[in-house]
């Protein structure tokens with residue numbers, strides 16, 4: 001197998017040729033046909049998250065051991081299975097659920113492996129998708145994508161699932177009042193499409209980049225607003241046309257989180273998803289006075305993923321625009337993403 005491997009934080013990925021893995025027991029060997037690039041890959045590659053006030057969260061202290069193969073948005077075909085794998089259609093194409101846990105704790109048994117305290121996430125704790133093959137430890141992580149294009153399906157595993165899980169937390173409000181979405185990167189755009197799939201009104205999308213605002217309009221946003229405009233807040237209020245019950249912040253920088261908190265109305269919800277980094281300076285009395293819920297949302301569960309894949313297979317999830325790169329161009333693709341030049345999703349097609 002071929003892979004682009006991270007040996008050192010911040011350094012270019014290194015091309016390697018390795019012998020193909022052999023699956024045993026419940027394992028499944030998947031030939032990767034598409035691997036999406038996520039902003040998280042850039043964060044992981046940098047080695048830490050900025051927690052603000054000069055603090056950092058170092059991945060090396062959170063179970064990440066080098067070298068590791070990045071990439072957690074993976075789709076592919078089955079090459080071989082271990083002896084304990086039964087009933088898996090080896091002619092289908094699958095997307096891999098990457099947020100894997102121990103498989104034994106209460107959270108895992110409920111399907112919420114993304115909340116397991118012993119995570120084994122692909123592309124972080126174990127090798128991920130910037131490769132031509134991957135060994136998946138159990139068939140429950142494989143979701144049949146039917147005749148979907150693997151490059152369209154792969155990003156469902158992170159940007160799709162993350163947007164979907166965040167949206168499920170405010171689903172009860174989106175048919176009555178337009179949802180406000182901050183950030184029209186891969187996740188924000190995916191969310192715009194999912195709002196429609198769940199029967200919501202066209203959302204109001206805020207982004208500072210005109211190209212991303214245009215992409216949001218194309219994806220079905222009801223209105224787009226430049227977050228840098230002096231009267232941005234007034235424009236958002238006017239576009240929503242009612243007290244704002246819910247905001248999803250896919251950036252979660254100090255400025256956007258502050259703006260989200262200020263705009264949400266009494267009893268409303270702010271869902272923080274982005275990992276831009278930094279610290280917030282929220283006026284604490286306003287939490288009780290406005291009775292606001294600020295909820296963090298990270299990826300999603302196996303049942304949520306099953307629901308999302310069903311929606312996608314039914315054609316209800318708008319495909320993201322993709323820019324495709326060969327596996328060997330992984331460093332270039334990372335660079336383009338870092339520079340903010342990718343609209344939609346960058347996908348490696350080994």
Ligand SMILES: [Zn+2]
Pocket residue numbers: 038039040041072158159
């Ligand atoms: Zn991701």
Ligand SMILES: [Zn+2]
Pocket residue numbers: 101102103104105106107108113116117118
């Ligand atoms: Zn567990």
